[in-house]
Amino acid sequence: MNHSAKRSLLTKLCSQPASLCRFRPEPFIHWRLKRVARAVIFDLDGTLIDSVGDIHAALNDVLQIRDAPPLDLATVRSFIGKGSANLVMRALNAQNLPADEASCATGLADFLRLYSAGAADLTTVFDGAIDSLTWLQDSGFRLGICTNKPLAPTKIVLDQFGLTKFFDTVIGGDQLASRKPDPEMLNHAMASIDVKSCLFVGDSEIDRDTAAAAGQPFALFTKGYRKTSIESLLPEYYFNNYNELKDIVNLEFKKISQ
Numbered sequence: 578m579n580h581s582a583k584r585s586l587l588t589k590l591c592s593q594p595a596s597l598c599r600f601r602p603e604p605f606i607h608w609r610l611k612r613v614a615r616a617v618i619f620d621l622d623g624t625l626i627d628s629v630g631d632i633h634a635a636l637n638d639v640l641q642i643r644d645a646p647p648l649d650l651a652t653v654r655s656f657i658g659k660g661s662a663n664l665v666m667r668a669l670n671a672q673n674l675p676a677d678e679a680s681c682a683t684g685l686a687d688f689l690r691l692y693s694a695g696a697a698d699l700t701t702v703f704d705g706a707i708d709s710l711t712w713l714q715d716s717g718f719r720l721g722i723c724t725n726k727p728l729a730p731t732k733i734v735l736d737q738f739g740l741t742k743f744f745d746t747v748i749g750g751d752q753l754a755s756r757k758p759d760p761e762m763l764n765h766a767m768a769s770i771d772v773k774s775c776l777f778v779g780d781s782e783i784d785r786d787t788a789a790a791a792g793q794p795f796a797l798f799t800k801g802y803r804k805t806s807i808e809s810l811l812p813e814y815y816f817n818n819y820n821e822l823k824d825i826v827n828l829e830f831k832k833i834s835q
Contacts, residue, residue: 614719615830616772618763620779621724621731622657623801625706628734629654630699635692636668639684645672657802658783659757660725660750661685661692689727696730697737703800705819710743712823719770723762725750725783745770758786763793776829778822785810796825 622628629650636656637647648668656667665684669676713720720743724731728749735741746769750756753765767775777788780801788795797803797812798819807815814825 614770614772615717616719616721616767616770616775617713617826618721618723618766618775618777620757620777620781620784621722621726621734623780623803624703624778624784624798625710625740626700626702626734626738627800628696628700629657629802631692631696632657632664634699635688635695636664638691639665639687640668640672640674642687643672643674643684645674648672654802655804658725658781661688661727664688689730693730693733696733700734700738702738702740703798703819705822707740709819709822710740713826714743718826719745719772721746721748721766721770721775723748723757723766723777723787725756725762727751758783758790760787760791763787763791767791776826782810785812794829796822796829 619625622632633648633650633653636653640647648671652671653664653668656664662681662685665688666676666681669680669684674680710720722731722735722744726734726749728747728751731747731749732741735744735747741747746766748762748766748769750762753761755761757763763775763777767773775793776796777784777791777793778796778798779785779788780798781803782805785795785797794813797807797810797815799807799815799817803810814829816822816825
């Protein structure tokens with residue numbers, strides 16, 4: 578285009594009514610909102626799966642090897658949340674067994690071996706969880722797992738129940754130097770799927786503290802392994818059935834497309 582043509586076009590544009598010369602941000606903003614990646618990251622035990630039966634069985638096998646009496650289901654349930662090493666240590670202490678560093682390390686190795694061999698025998702997926710994951714994936718969300726369970730048994734469980742296909746990232750409790758409620762795990766999970774924020778879905782005090790430490794909104798699944806009241810946890814959202822999660826997600830992400 579020569580200089581004369583450019584001047585003619587400029588004159589024509591500037592002679593238009595003022596309303597046509599204004600910058601209109603709406604289409605740009607709408608495009609930006611569509612382009613921003615949205616993510617939902619889940620805890621695993623007590624959130625997507627009810628795994629206490631298999632954990633209980635494996636932990637009692639560890640105790641049986643040491644000629645100690647078994648623990649009841651409620652006691653083992655109360656130990657879940659801070660990772661397998663903490664679980665084994667608490668079990669050894671509860672039965673007055675040696676719980677020094679070497680004893681805990683041996684106990685942990687036994688537990689992981691026994692649990693990995695039967696990690697899906699008694700475990701079930703919570704009703705509606707798969708439907709929710711399917712909807713989230715179909716709606717374009719990036720999905721992740723952030724669990725204190727070690728990575729190997731985590732992958733076994735996900736594979737056994739056909740859940741692996743839903744997740745863009747899986748962060749286990751033995752991959753980093755720290756575990757939940759330290760925010761490093763959740764921050765690492767977000768970074769691994771290239772997002773800076775997420776809705777974190779969990780079931781326990783540990784999960785609530787993790788979300789708060791990372792500065793992310795938290796949705797509490799109330800059928801999990803928490804020990805305190807919903808009111809004391811002050812979650813941004815809570816739900817009792819997975820068919821309620823869609824409404825929570827739509828609200829958090831400003832009524833995304835159905």
